[in-house]
Amino acid sequence: MANDELVKPENPHSSFRQDHFTGIRHNFELFPTHDYNSAFEQLLDINLQIGAAPYEENEVWNQFQEHKATALEDSMIHHNDDSVTEATGARQKQEIDDNLDLAPSSSQCWSIPGMDVGKEFQDAKACRKSLREAAISQRFEMQTIKSDKTRFTAKCMSQGCPWRIHCAKLPKAPTFTIRTIHGTHTCRGVPHLGHQQATVQWVADTVAEKVKENPHFKPKQILEEIHKTHGIALSYKQAWRGKERLMGRLRGSFEEEYRLLPQYCEEIMRANPGSLAVVHANPKDERFQQVFVSFKASVTGFLTACRPLIALDKAVLKSKYPGTLLVASGFDGDGGALPLAYAVVNEDNGTNWYQFLAELRKSLEMNCESVRKQLTIISTMEKAVVDGVESNFPRAFHGLCVLHLAERFSKEFHSSALESLLWEAAHSPTVLEFNSKLNSIQQISPEAFLWIQNISPSLWASSCFEGTRFGQLTANVVAESLERWVEDVSGLPIIQTMECFHRRLMDMFKERREASLHWSSDVLVPSAESRMLAAIAKSRCHRVYRANEAEFEVMDSEGNVVVDVEKRSCLCGRWEVYGLPCSHAVGALLSCGEDVYEYAESCFTMESYRRTYADSIEPVSDNVEWREKVLKIEGGGDGIRTPKVTGGARKGRRRIRPVDNGDRVKRLVHCSRCQQTGHFRTTCIAPM
Structure with a gap:
């Protein structure tokens, strides 16, 4: 049997077992030569009784072989002294030689555990993979001599090491088997921290489970994991390429998903009638520019039950083909952001903002003949956004975040x-x-x-703004949501990115719809209810004087104000700004027996909130038939092409390095392990 480990840990039971080996050698005549297996089984029983680890079974065998050979030699000398016949002595000497061949002659001679003649593998790929794993675990490098559909032959790369293996395919079956193994390893293994068999594919296979659990597992973490587990130092580029290959296998082709965007948009609209999903490409080269999605459930809820207030925001997407996420959101009665439309664009420019806002206007008009209330739009008011709003929503009030x-x-x-x-x-x-x-x-x-x-x-000021912002001065609610959105889609292809946003909206509608069923308030949403209760409590300190049917004079510690309940206004300005009666208005309404809840804007009621999320957003079918349709757009093209990657390497002349005596000066490399020059860490052969 072969050693499982090249370097064995110190065994606390070694002295105990050594006494048994010594006893067996001195009393070898008790064990007939044909009963060596019985002796070995007895030693294994001893091994188990003293609590040794299972891997030491190979160590037991190797030590047993050495002691057995010594015992046979002593036994032969003893029998020669007793005038044993020459034939018997020759037979025993031959047996000693045979057994000495089986036992390792020095600590430098070893073989690979689990790699024996006759071992079978499922196919050629499995055979090569198993041998690669064995080479890495046993710390030797392997050179492939032949590798095709029917044969695989390799040898140890260390100079002078005789180890060689040959595998071949079984007849009429894909199974591979080890045919021959020539010699055992006499080398000391790999003298540096790198490894020839630690390929990019091996890196991908090794960290597959880690990356599946955490797609944001970084190349630096991959390097640390492989060094800790296998003792191999790789370059950052190998780790990065290994993760990229694995992610490509898990998430599919970027290029294919761009090509399938038109079918994906059709599937969105088929599953959600009344929704709008469209992809825009450059008409000259058919390269991707923008994919826009707006669900009917969001738009209908906004138009029928929300404040006429829209916030525009954006976020950068990191991927193989970087882009920008554009989002238009309304606000429900409880202050939560309600995404009305979102789009992924190839770059943040005026053309893409114009297209995005044009599609948003189209989606609003599809679900309502005309927007009944004048819209208020909040944004950062960059030039591209301002131009797009003026072109598509000329009557809207545009405010600065x-x-x-x-x-x-x-x-x-x-x-x-x-x-x-x-x-x-x-x-x-x-x-x-x-x-x-x-x-x-x-x-x-x-x-x-x-x-x-x-x-x-x-x-930007509430008191000077011409429209109605309902106290919403910023788009920070949208920004906080976008941070979570962007984290989930980092590095994903375009359709999977859009599907992440799709699933988030589905979950949002379901969670808010179910949460509203458990709210204790029956009239107003929780945030509006708390503000109303605070205004009622504060109004008890006010003195109210009625001027006529509609107007009241209210006195508080800060002075006198006039309240007009018909116009729903107060001189303090808070009723008009926030859409809820202020404490002065509440005092006036209570003095004449009015229900203060009836004077709150309808968007703050529980009924409106539940109407906002009444409809559901349906998922795209799991059936992949739509992916298999052959896309042929006008002009005979093959579909949407990937966008051009901008902002890459700097353009300009290539810098010429200085020369000395006509020869180009080479960069002096430095080893971070032994602090010497002339080699890297992965090829360092300095003692550990």
Whole structure:
């Protein structure tokens, strides 16, 4: 039997077992030469009784062979002294020679465990894979001599090592078997930290389970895992290529998924009637530009039960073919973002924003003849976005995201106090309060005041905005959602990316629909209910005087305000801004016996919230027949082509290295293991 390990760990029971070997050698005459197996079985029993590990069975056999050979030699000398016949002595000497051939003559001679003549493999691939695994585990490098459909022959790469193996295919079967193994290894194994058989495919197979569990398993982590498990030091490029090959096997072809985008869009619309899914390509070269998806369930819920408020946002997608995710979201009555449409585009430019907003307008018009209320759109107001909104939603109010404004302001002036005043100014419900906050900014920093004056307050301040923002100054709810979306799709092909977004929307509709069934409030959503209860509690401290049927004068600690219940307005401005009665309005309504809940905007009611998520978003069929259709678009093309990858390597002249005496100077490499020059870590042969 062969050794399982080249370097055996120290065995605490070795001295105990050695005593048994010594006893057997001195009393070898008790064991007939034809009963060696019985002696070996007895030693195995001893091995188990003293609690040795299973792998030491091979060690027992090797030591037994050595002691048996010594015992036979001693036995022959003893019998010669007793005048044993020459024939018997010759026979025993031959037996000694045979047994000495079986036992390793030195610690440098070893064979591969589990690789014996007659061992069978499922096919040629399995045969090569098993031999590769054996070479890596036993730390020797193997050179392939012949490899085809019927034969596989390899030898040890170490100079002077006689080991050689030959495998062949069985007749009329794909099975391969080991035919011959010539010699045993006499080399000391691989003298460096690399390995010839540690190929990119081996890396992919080795970390397959890790990457399946965690698709974000990084190449650096792969290097650490392989070094810890197999003691092999690979290059970063090998680890990266190994993961790329594995991910390609798991997720499919990027190029094929771009080609299948038109069929995918058709399948989306077939499974969700009334939805809009379309792909745009460059008409000149048919390269991908944009894929847009908008589900009817989202648009219908938005139009019938949500505030007429849309936020636009974007996020960068990292993949083999990088792109940008564009999202348009509404807001439900409880303040949650409701994605109305999303698109993956090849790059963030004016053309793609225009197409995205044009498709969004088309989707809204498909589900409603005309948008009944005037829309308010919030964005970062980049030029591409502004132009797209003006072209497709000319009557909409376009506001600036205050979070984006505050980030720019903070980078410019680096003051938390100034940034806090900016937010207070944006939230101020009246022009008087707004001007008061700006004056505070001017007193602290005149430069900051001049900077903020260059941006029109009608774009970002609640008190100056012409439309209705319902207190929603930012698109941060959308941004937080996008972060989770982008994490899930990093590195995925285009259709799998779109399907991740699709499944997120399906889960969102189901979770919010089920959660609303367990809410305790029967009239308003939880966030609106808490604000209403706070206004009712605060109104108890107000004094109310009725001027006429509609107007009231309300006095509080800060002064007097006028409330008009017919116009649903208050001089404090909070009723108009937030869509819920303020404490002054609540006091006026309660004084005349009115139900304050009836004066809340309809979008804050439980009925509207449940209508928002009443419809379901249906999944794309698991049937892959739509993938197998042969796509032929007009002009005889083969379908959508992959986008051009922009922002790659820098263009320019190639730098010429300096020369010395007509020869180009070579870069001096350095080993990080032994700190010497002239070689890398993977080829270092310095002692460990």
